[in-house]
Amino acid sequence: MFHIDNKSSKAIYEQITEQMKYHVLCGNLKPGDAIPSVRKLALDLNITPGTVAKVYQELEREGIIETIRGKGTFIAEKIELKPDEGKLSMVKKDLKSAILELKMMGYSKDDVTSLVKNLYKEMEV
Template structure:
């Protein structure tokens, strides 16, 4: 598992870690029961604070992506991929609604919006 941190991103580092681990789980790169690096090792590898990795792991645990066992570490939790897909679809629908509203406000046609979407999707 490789995590890339961008110091120039407006997104907090713990969120960058959380998103990348979630993505690895959802794409199947990380399987159920796979051990994650310890918070200290991850912090050391990324040259960040242990507090930051702790916050990311706590967020992942709260979301049900991982579980922790005291003295043993953190592991990928069993995932119901269909439920996860539905949650992601809901988020996409909400974000697309915002995009459509913004597009209408500036007079962007449906064809122009589809063309823009196609370009961005294929990148």
């Protein structure tokens, strides 16, 4: 379910966090689903438990997962997506960079718009 790209410029914890969010948004992980323990996921991905703990802390802070002592960690029953201006600013910066790359590859505004719409459609639940 999770894949780490060691050649990526993104930190491992960011890769896992994004993938977890993706699986939740796409419905692959549903409210109430159990997710692996910190140790199990770290072992499966061959990374340190501290990295997985950082992912879980971030996802818990965002209300995407919840840990029930003695039972495990689960996808939250009710996920409230909240606007985050800081994250929005970072995403805009990344999006501008991606659009610039596409323009340099010869893509038109219509091509980019179509690409974004198709990617968004792929992620719809």
